[in-house]
Amino acid sequence: MKEELSILLEKYYRGDTTLIEEKTIRDGVSNMKEPDSLHDVFAYYDSAKHLPEDILEEVFTGLDRQEKKRRLPTWSYSATAAAASIIFFMMAWSIHQNKINREQQFALMENALVSVSEGLQPVEEDQEMLVLWVDEDVEIIIN
């Protein structure tokens, strides 16, 4: 085991080890009983790997939030467009209806005024007429 570690360490210092071999070296060094400088060097590298637990959750929660936020505009644009169309048609319909109503009211008012006007006119009495002479050229009438 010690011999294997020593061979691997030679390779390590030549820069020729793979990541798996380096893991074996680290395990071997951490199990060594006598203190070694390499033990502290590896402890130093490991200390920097410490990642606060909450970070990953927070990062991916942020991603979910962003995704929801990103989805919202697509949905809201369609909804806004639909609402705008409805409002537009309602307004056009309302204007059209008002116009028709105004014409109807005007006609109603006109009829009412005509009726009133006719009601106020004195009744024409039938006048008696005496027709004295009628031919093709002359007509003689006496009221």
Added chain:
Amino acid sequence: MTAEDFKQQMMPYARKLYPMMKRILCSDEDTRDALQELMIRLWNKRKDLKDCQNLDAYVAVAARNFCYDVRKRKKIPSSDYQLEITLPGVKLESQLDASEKLSWVHQVISQLPEKYREVLLMREMDGLSIEEIHHLTGYEMPYIRVLLSRSRTRVREEIEKIYNYEGRTIDTA
């Protein structure tokens, strides 16, 4: 692809890329925001992701470029390499001793030339493959192996120098 499928697919990437993003942006809050924004961008491009031949490299490059954009946009100064050392599962009384040792390691790594440090941390902290590092940095793969070899050797030598010095100081005291 549903949001849940996407989440399951991207969760390992988010976990893997977080340390690299934090190294670029230097703060938890900015990194959190950047990671969230990156995931939203990838979600919006989910149709392209299906056809992507090397998703690992694609996501890693997208994350790195996005972080540099954020850094530029927010005018975050490109300060020296900083790292908040946390030791989960270590007892409080051991924390001080352990933290001190990790500070020495940090000091050694922060003094490496930038490209040595960049490649070393991508491999050791982020667990990126040589191919992914090639896509991220543009360096040829054999050169990446050379940089890894030199940076690992240098870190070991410098740490041992400090330990030997500290050991002698304690012995003589």
